Amino acid sequence: AQRVTQPEKLLSVFKGAPVELKCNYSYSGSPELFWYVQYSRQRLQLLLRHISRESIKGFTADLNKGETSFHLKKPFAQEEDSAMYYCALVEGGYQKVTFGTGTKLQVIP
Amino acid sequence: GAGVSQSPSNKVTEKGKDVELRCDPISGHTALYWYRQRLGQGLEFLIYFQGNSAPDKSGLPSDRFSAERTGESVSTLTIQRTQQEDSAVYLCASSLLLLSGELFFGEGSRLTVL
Numbered sequence: 001a002q003r004v005t006q007p008e009k010l011l012s013v014f015k016g017a018p019v020e021l022k023c024n025y026s027y028s029g030s031p032e033l034f035w036y037v038q039y040s041r042q043r044l045q046l047l048l049r050h051i052s053r054e055s056i057k058g059f060t061a062d063l064n065k066g067e068t069s070f071h072l073k074k075p076f077a078q079e080e081d082s083a084m085y086y087c088a089l090v091e092g093g094y095q096k097v098t099f100g101t102g103t104k105l106q107v108i109p
Numbered sequence: 110g111a112g113v114s115q116s117p118s119n120k121v122t123e124k125g126k127d128v129e130l131r132c133d134p135i136s137g138h139t140a141l142y143w144y145r146q147r148l149g150q151g152l153e154f155l156i157y158f159q160g161n162s163a164p165d166k167s168g169l170p171s172d173r174f175s176a177e178r179t180g181e182s183v184s185t186l187t188i189q190r191t192q193q194e195d196s197a198v199y200l201c202a203s204s205l206l207l208l209s210g211e212l213f214f215g216e217g218s219r220l221t222v223l
Contacts, residue, residue, distance in 0.1 A: 006151075034210050043112075044152075044200065044214040086152060090210040096165060097142065097210055102151035 003027060004089050006100035013077050014108050021072040021103050023061075023087030032090040033070040035061055036099070039083045047072075047085070057081070077107045111135075115201050115215035122191055123223050130186040130218045134203030141184050142212065143176055144200040152200070158184065191222045 005024045013019055025031055035047040048056045050063040050070060061072045070087060087100040114133040122128050134141050143155040154168035158178040169175070173191075178184040188195055198219050202212040 032210050036212075043216055044202075044212075046211050049210060084151075088210065088212075096157050096159075097204070097212055098154065099144070099152040 003091070003098045004087050004100035006085075006087055006103050008103045009101070010104045010106065012106040012108060015079055016076050019072075019074045019077045019081065019105065019107075021085050021087075021105065023070045023072065023100060025068050025070060025087075025089050027068075027089060027091065029091075031063070031065075031070075033061075033063055034088040034090070034097075035059070035070075035072050036086040036088055037083050038086070044086070077105075079107050079109055081105060082107045113201055113203055113213050113215035115199075115218050117218055118216065119219045119221075121221045121223065124193060125190055127187065127189045128191055128220060130188075130199050130201075130220070132184045132186070132201030132203075132215060134182070134184070134201070135213055137181070138203035138205055138213070139181055140204045141178055142202045142204075143184070143186050144202070145170075145197045146200055146217070147197045155186070155199075188220075191220075193222050196220055196222045 003026050007022055033050045036044055037047040038044040048054055059074045061070050063070050084102050084104050086102045089098050116131045139160045141158040145153040145155055156176045157165040173189045176186045198217040200214055200217045202214045204212045
């Protein structure tokens with residue numbers, strides 16, 4: 001069963017425009033959700049986690065349990081935000097991390 | 110080493126040959142994952158090791174794929190009788206149980222099957 005869904009394979013926005021990368025999850029327990037980012041020619045790395053309620057590089061993500069969503073947002077896109085973004089869910093008990101299929105964000109100058 | 114190390118970084122092989130990919134996790138990390146990333150595609154889960162528990166092999170695409178891990182150290186992913194569709198970047202990641210969800214990734218092993 002698909003645990004993490006990222007409906008958009010590619011998202012193109014103009015520089016300065018708002019960005020929202022969608023993530024929906026399916027999990028009966030209390031979810032732990034994360035966003036990972038992979039810039040060109042770099043390692044996949046953690047961007048932010050929902051429990052920290054932090055803003056990293058201007059990105060925020062709010063866990064909405066009612067809508068089972070964890071969308072990643074940024075008010076003003078920058079060219080350096082162009083990358084592949086993955087939403088991830090930690091499944092309790094076994095602590096396995098499941099990733100979505102990823103969304104490629106392309107910021108147009 | 111400071112991070113997850115994978116070798117080889119690049120491997121070109123002929124169809125039908127066996128290949129071994131190695132992952133050195135961060136010392137002390139109990140969890141280790143293998144993922145596959147095909148060109149232009151997302152992360153595809155392959156296998157998950159957690160301490161001494163039986164590994165979760167549910168993502169292995171066929172019986173040509175296998176992986177071993179010695180204790181909480183090195184892991185080897187083996188692909189037998191490689192096929193062209195096996196061409197991809199194979200990523201390894203490790204994490205501490207208490208920091209589950211925060212995975213540290215290697216740079217990957219790029220496999221090309223001719």
